[in-house]
Amino acid sequence: MIIKTQKSIAASEITDPLIFKQRRQIIKSLLAITGAGFAPAWASENKPMWDNLPQGDFSTHELTPTPLELIKNYTNYYEFAFNKEDSTDLAQHLAIDPWSVEISGEVEKPTRFHLEDMVRQQTLEERIYRFRCVEGWSMVVPWVGFSLASLLKSVKPLSRARFVKFTSVHEPEVMPNQRSNAMLTWPYTEALRLDEAMHPLTILAVGLYGDVLPKQNGAPLRLVVPWKYGFKSIKAIVKIELLEKPPLTTWNQAAPHDYGFYANVNPDVPHPRWSQNSERQLNSRFFTPRRQTELFNGYGEQVASLYRDMDLRHFF
Amino acid sequence: MMARIDKLWLTTLLACLIPLAWLFFDIAFDQLGANPIQALHIRLGDWTLRFLCLTLAITPVQTITKWRGMTTYRQMLGLYTFFYASLHLLSYLLVDHAFQWRMIGIDIIESSYIWLGIVAYIIVFLLAISTPKQIKKYLGKNWKKLHRFIYLAAGAGILHYFWQLKGNLVEPLFYLIIIVLLLGFRVLVWLTNRQLSKMMIPKSRK
Numbered sequence: 001m002i003i004k005t006q007k008s009i010a011a012s013e014i015t016d017p018l019i020f021k022q023r024r025q026i027i028k029s030l031l032a033i034t035g036a037g038f039a040p041a042w043a044s045e046n047k048p049m050w051d052n053l054p055q056g057d058f059s060t061h062e063l064t065p066t067p068l069e070l071i072k073n074y075t076n077y078y079e080f081a082f083n084k085e086d087s088t089d090l091a092q093h094l095a096i097d098p099w100s101v102e103i104s105g106e107v108e109k110p111t112r113f114h115l116e117d118m119v120r121q122q123t124l125e126e127r128i129y130r131f132r133c134v135e136g137w138s139m140v141v142p143w144v145g146f147s148l149a150s151l152l153k154s155v156k157p158l159s160r161a162r163f164v165k166f167t168s169v170h171e172p173e174v175m176p177n178q179r180s181n182a183m184l185t186w187p188y189t190e191a192l193r194l195d196e197a198m199h200p201l202t203i204l205a206v207g208l209y210g211d212v213l214p215k216q217n218g219a220p221l222r223l224v225v226p227w228k229y230g231f232k233s234i235k236a237i238v239k240i241e242l243l244e245k246p247p248l249t250t251w252n253q254a255a256p257h258d259y260g261f262y263a264n265v266n267p268d269v270p271h272p273r274w275s276q277n278s279e280r281q282l283n284s285r286f287f288t289p290r291r292q293t294e295l296f297n298g299y300g301e302q303v304a305s306l307y308r309d310m311d312l313r314h315f316f
Numbered sequence: 317m318m319a320r321i322d323k324l325w326l327t328t329l330l331a332c333l334i335p336l337a338w339l340f341f342d343i344a345f346d347q348l349g350a351n352p353i354q355a356l357h358i359r360l361g362d363w364t365l366r367f368l369c370l371t372l373a374i375t376p377v378q379t380i381t382k383w384r385g386m387t388t389y390r391q392m393l394g395l396y397t398f399f400y401a402s403l404h405l406l407s408y409l410l411v412d413h414a415f416q417w418r419m420i421g422i423d424i425i426e427s428s429y430i431w432l433g434i435v436a437y438i439i440v441f442l443l444a445i446s447t448p449k450q451i452k453k454y455l456g457k458n459w460k461k462l463h464r465f466i467y468l469a470a471g472a473g474i475l476h477y478f479w480q481l482k483g484n485l486v487e488p489l490f491y492l493i494i495i496v497l498l499l500g501f502r503v504l505v506w507l508t509n510r511q512l513s514k515m516m517i518p519k520s521r522k
Contacts, residue, residue: 074350082486085349135482137351273479275426278419280412282350286343289414 048210050144056125058201060298063128066139068209070282075216076133077235078184079168079175091216093174094236099220105165105241108156115220119206121154122146126210127203129226131233132265132279132297139282143224144207149198152242157194161242164197165249166190166223169236188250190234191261192225193306194242201226201302204237227296227303229263260316264307265297269316328389332396335363336403353412360404361477362487367397368440368470369494376501391447394466398444401437429479432472439469470495 055061065071073088080090099115124146132138152164170187172179178186196202205224206213213219218235225232231251241247251259258272267277278290296303307315339359342348348355374390377383413420424430443463446452452459474495477488 070350076482137354270426273427273429275423277422277426280351280353284353286353286356286411287414289416290412290419292419 049207049212050124050210053124053126053144053210056127056203058302059126059128060130060140061128063130063140065128065142065209066282071139071141071208072214072216074137074139074282076135076230077216077218079171079178079186079188080216081176082183088216090174090176091214094169094171094215094219095174096215096220096236099238101221101238101240103151103155103240103242105243106158106161107152107242108158109154111155115206118151119146122150124206125203127205127224129201129224130297131224131226131230132293134229134231134259134263134271134276136274136276136279137282138279138291138293138297141224142209143203143205144210145203145205145224147200148202148204148223149200151204152197152240157242160244162194163243163246164192164194165239165241165243165247166192166234166237167239167241168234169238184250184254187238188234189247190223190232191243191247191249192232193246195306196225196303199303199306201299227265227299229259229265231259232263262307262312262315264295264312264316265293266295266312266316267293268295269313325388325392328392332367332393335359335400357404357407357412360400360407364397364400364404365470365473365477365491367393367400368466368473369491369498371397372466372470372495372498376498376505379501379505395444395447398440401440405433405437427480429476432476432479436469436472436476439465439472443469467495467499 074084075088076084077087077091080087100112101115101118102110102112104110124144127143127145129141129143130138131141148164166189168188170178172186175186177183192202203224205218205222206220208214208217213222218233221237222235223233223237246261249261251263252261265276270276276293279293281288281291294300339356343352343356346352348359371390371393374386374393378386409415409420413423424434443466446455446459446462455462470491474488474491477491478485481488
């Protein structure tokens with residue numbers, strides 16, 4: 001099955017790939033000069049972790065990825081801090097090796113995987129997806145990941161399984177806001193309906209730009225659901241449970257009127273306090289108009305059928 | 317003496333432009349982070365609130381120090397509040413939305429946090445245009461009444477900041493505390509004065 005998106009992107013939206021490469025080179029050399037105690041793995045090694053990965057059928061090829069530097073420095077990671085700058089720095093303290101992931105609940109074969117074993121059994125692909133945050137900004141990320149459906153099939157879901165719940169790591173030692181129990185209920189959890197989880201667009205990502213995920217972007221393993229707001233795409237996953245009943249999810253539990261269970265990108269359903277009609281694309285110049293947000297973040301052709309008879313205003 | 321005050325006046329006038337110069341510096345040297353458009357916008361909003369707080373702090377400072385020459389500074393800081401608020405509004409319309417009026421219209425209709433910003437801006441605008449002496453004379457006692465609305469503008473401005481945030485509420489909370497303290501001081505002074513004037517009234521006249 002080949003799924004394509006036919007959205008064309010205005011030439012003005014796209015930055016010359018050559019410039020990206022040059023920028024990356026400049027950044028690398030700068031990091032090399034400064035000694036770069038802070039430099040993550042991708043910068044200190046010359047070779048990326050994965051070379052020439054197959055381009056997934058579901059990549060949106062006509063999109064040009066947002067420069068790595070921006071993707072790395074503009075992340076929400078509330079376990080560490082409520083602002084994007086501090087969370088990037090603090091996330092470097094998270095130990096991610098070794099890492100294991102438990103899959104349990106309504107499955108025939110509950111399994112505890114070592115991350116490397118799990119990844120080895122899957123086919124890694126590069127998937128270039130739009131990423132739209134509920135805060136009204138967006139970027140384009142070349143993820144490295146594998147199909148969640150393929151992983152779930154390997155543990156054989158039982159017929160009564162209806163939902164998939166994901167749980168993030170609980171490390172109060174290194175995560176200040178978990179330590180002080182600030183704002184949300186920790187650890188962070190998210191969930192999908194089983195058909196959403198089994199959809200070919202849904203992936204578990206282990207990298208971006210051909211290299212391992214930077215810690216602030218959810219290393220070593222995160223969910224990516226490109227037609228939903230970013231907060232659904234949970235980071236640093238340690239547990240995946242298949243369930244009969246819909247579980248509570250972190251943001252939905254904290255503010256049910258603001259953040260629905262579905263959280264599908266939808267320009268016609270505003271957040272109670274702000275519009276979702278448009279988005280600021282990262283890497284755009286001053287005086288560039290905002291981008292018109294698309295229903296299902298532009299993936300409507302592939303996923304609209306999942307919500308065929310649903311009132312999207314009610315199930316937001 | 318006069319010359320010294322004029323010098324201070326000029327220094328203050330120029331010092332209030334430092335945030336703007338600093339912003340231009342950060343734009344020129346690409347220091348605004350991964351989302352510079354939003355950073356610019358927030359920076360201007362922040363400085364609007366800071367100048368508003370400074371403006372409101374003048375009268376309490378005058379009361380405490382008993383220095384009478386500060387009214388001109390209150391006016392200057394008030395006008396700078398209007399100046400930064402106007403830049404904040406312009407950055408929204410032009411830098412972020414590039415004058416795409418349809419998109420701007422939808423955004424305003426659907427974003428309640430913007431309504432609060434508009435309320436605050438209208439108040440600050442009215443206060444700014446009532447600056448000239450002739451208008452002040454014309455308004456008479458109403459001028460003072462009109463200018464009390466500045467506290468409403470401050471409240472709306474802070475709420476405007478609160479409502480567009482998903483998480484980090486520390487900064488707007490900081491402004492809220494300052495405004496509440498300043499307003500509290502004014503109320504306290506007012507209550508004390510009322511008490512005093514009551515005591516001044518001779519008993520026989522009651």
